[in-house]
Amino acid sequence: MSLRFTKLALGAALGSLFSGALLASDLVITFDDLNPDKKAAYEAAVDAFKKANPDINVVANNGDREAHKDTIRNALQNDAPDVITWYPGNRMGPFVDAGLFMDISDLWSSDPNLSSKFNAIKPTMSRDGKQWGVPYSYYQWGVYYRKDIYDKLELSEPSNWAELLGNCDTLKEAGVTPFTIGTQYLWTAAGVFDYLNLRTNGYDVHNDLTAGKIKYTDPRIRDTFAKWEEMLDRCSFVSTHATMDWQAAISPFAKGDAAMYVMGNFSVGQYKDAGLTDDQIDFFQFPEITPGVPRAEEAPADAFFIPANAKNVENAKKFLAFIATPEIQGDWNKAIGQLPPNSDAEINTDDKFIVEGMATLSTAAGLAQFYDRDAPAAMAKAGMEGFQKFMLDPSTLDEVLEGLDKVQAEVY
Amino acid sequence: MFPKPIKSYSSKAQLAYKFALPIALFLWLLPLLAIFMTSIRPVSDIATGNVFGVPSSFQLIQNYSEVFAKTDALRYLINTLLIALPTMVLSVGLACLTGYALAVYKFRWALPLFFLFVAGNFVPFQILMLPVVGISVKLEIINTVPGLVMFHAAFQTGFCTLFMRNFIKALPFELIESARLEGVGEFQIFWHLVLPLVKPAIAALCVLIFTFIWNDFFWATVLIQEDSSLPITVGVRTLNGEFVQQWHLISAASLLAATPPVLMFFIMQKHFIAGLTLGATKG
Incomplete structure (x- = not known):
């Protein structure tokens, strides 16, 4: 009984008392998603690893994602597992700078997969010129649109800003609101x-x-907001956006009252749940605005890291290398409907959004992790509130920007 | 008797009562009704904005069975039972003993001790969070069902003691005295005389504690992160994805989670009402 307690307590990662009890061939993993599909994909990968490494005693823990965000710092400092999930980009910055994550640049240079198949996402996994984690999944953002409406109005996917604005004009003339959005939760x-x-x-x-x-x-940044104002003016958004969450905002899209949605690929299942078919919806990359600016994309990724205080570093590296293989990356992401960062991994070619997403991300010049992951939490909150305020009333622009500068001065 | 029976009012008032009651009941149950309607809706209704209207098709069985298929709802329910039942037995059992001691024996520390039990109820759980986590980590009981039971029992015993002590105090003391004169042993008095007399109180307390613990979200979130030990209140959250909220399933799971305490109340209703009003007319 007490041995079981010990293992469970280690999983909780809230104390530092019994770490000595572990043997050398252990591997403790902390994952952070209890959602049925995500959990099953994680467990399948762990089982495959166990099969491939019967000599390693794997303790696989899993917990709630939001709770994980609160407990990770404590876990890294006091009772570190050997492998832990976290987000790359600026979000990993505080832990890298505090010396709580292990530098795994050696793995990135020696592993056949990491050294050559992860080029698009490598900058996102790097800080101070070193690599700190291995991504297992990401997904694309872009513009999802009603192809049937586009076809009826004889529109085509815009490739630059002027074309997008032109499409918006045509849509508005036909009585269709160009964009839907739900900004109740700001992001x-x-x-x-x-x-x-x-x-x-x-x-x-x-x-x-x-x-x-x-x-x-x-x-x-003012230029960016000028474009946004132009977009609000010529490509208006549904008027009730501040009262809807992103799922509620699908309703006007499904009914044909709105034709486009700037969203992440996780939304596709919801369009189909709302009764839309593959023939009615399609995807295009957000069009070019300033000619010559290399095309970077939003691609929030999830990754595994090795805490600096991990006890079984060799096993942890073995696990990360295993996660980077095309087979595991392919199976994992097929199961959860997302994209594998390994460019050799197999994807579900029956899903046109996955195919387009893979093409979009593997050729991107840079992968952003989304405003609220890249900026510190306090800044992100103030920033997103400012964005919503601006969307509701563009004349508040100066007030919003000056307010954000003040927050910025306090946060950093 | 309070409240005054409705039959003793004028016929006009009775009519108004009969008219107003269903309306009040409907308003009172409206949120619950809305949750139920959501729980039998197909997902397409929610996605297209048909949230309050008539469902386009009824998916009662499909949605509820999906909850069990998609999550470990059954295990979460069993975990909750494994937490709620032992806590109920432990705290009510202990409270019978402490309540008897504090009510029957006259010793110097009886009153201060009693106040200590009562005072414990006024300490907000939230400020105890960190010490409790610290203790459970040291005792190696964090993330386990028995650990959670121990803390629940410790917290609930104070309230139960207050309840039981006052009930036993309200019993005629002559009963106990005469039993003593007959030469009955103290434990026999407790077991054969006092316990049967406070049965309604015990039943009411059991229902109350069972419901408290069943509905607990706070301690379960704080003390348990391990998937396999989660109770249903926290387990429902696993249906929330990072982005996608499956409202129809969340509603179904929430109703499932809320049903057992309601059933428990109906089964024990007789005792419960008797327990609440018992002693109310004393004076």
Whole structure:
């Protein structure tokens, strides 16, 4: 009984008392998703690893995602597992800078998969020129649109800003609101902002802004907001957006009252649940705004890291290398309907959104992790509230930007 | 008797009562009704915005069985039972003993001790969170059902003691005295005389504690992260994806989670009402 307690307590990662009880051939993994599909995919990968490494005693823990965000710092400091899940990009920055994650650049340079099949996401996994984790999944963002409405109005997928605005004019003339969005929980507005900023100014400005190196009143950010104002004006969004969450905002899209949605690929299942078929919906990459700016994309990734205090580092590296193999990456992401960061991994070719997503992300010049993951939590909250306020009333722009500068000065 | 029986009111008042009661009942149950309607809706209704209207098709069995297929709802329910029942037995059992001691024996520390039990009830759980987590980590009982039971029992015993002590105090003391004169042993008095007399109180307390523990979300979240030990209140959350909320399934699971305490109440209803009003007319 007491041995079982010990293992369970280790999984909780809340104390530091019995770490010595572990033998050398153990591997303790902490995962953070209890959602049925995600959990099953994780367990399948762990089982495959156990089969391939019968000599390693694997203790696989799993917990609630939101609770994990609160407990991870404690876990890394006091009772570190050997492998733990977290987010790459700026979100891993605090733990890297505090020395709580292990530098695994050696694995990235020696492993056949990591060294050559993860080029698109490598910058996202890097900080200070070193690599810190191995991603197991990500997904694309972009514009989902009603193909049947586009066809009826003889529109085609826009490849630049002018074409998008032209499409919007035609849609409005036909009585269709160009974009749907639900900003009740704010982050959807951040998706639009990120894309406008990535297309207007590029990946580096996105990173500098979320890292606090550029002010919100910077002329480049003002350019982004000018484009947003143009979008609000010519491509209006559904008027009740502040009262809907992103799922409720699907309703006007499904009814044909709105034709486009800037969203992540997790939304496709919901369109189909709302009765839309593959023939009615399609995807295009957010169009170019400033010619010549390399195309960066939003692609929030989930990754495994090795805590600096891990006890079984060799086993942990073995596990990370295992996770990076095309077979595991393919199976895992087929099961959860997302994309494998390993470019050799097999994808579900029956799903046109997955096929387009793979093409979009593997050729992107940079992969952003989304505004609220890249910026610190306090900044992200204030920023997204500002975005919503601006969307409801663009004349508040100066007030919003100056307010954000103040928050920025306090947060960083 | 309070409240005054409705039959003793004027016929107009009775009519108004009969008219108002169903309306009040309907309003009172409206949120529950809305949850039930959501739980039998197909997902397409929710996605297209038909949230309050008539469902386009009725998926009672399909949605509820999907809850069991998609999550470990059955295990979560069993875990909750494994937490609620032992806690109920432990805290009510202990409270009978402490209540008897504090009510019957006259010793110097009886009153301060009693106040200590009562005072414990005024400490908000939230400020105890960190010490409790610390203790459970040291005792190696974090993430386990028995660990959670121990803390629940410790917290609930104070309230139960207050309840039991006052009930036993309200019994005629002559009963106990005469039993003593007859030479009955103290434990025999407790077992054969006092316990049968406070049965309604015990039943009421059992229902109350069972419901408290069944509905507990706070301690379960704090003390248990391990999937295999989660109770149903926390387990329902696993249906929430990072992005997608499956409202029809969440509603179904929530109703499933809420049903047992309601059933328990109906089964024990007689005792419960008797327990609540017992002693109310004393004075």
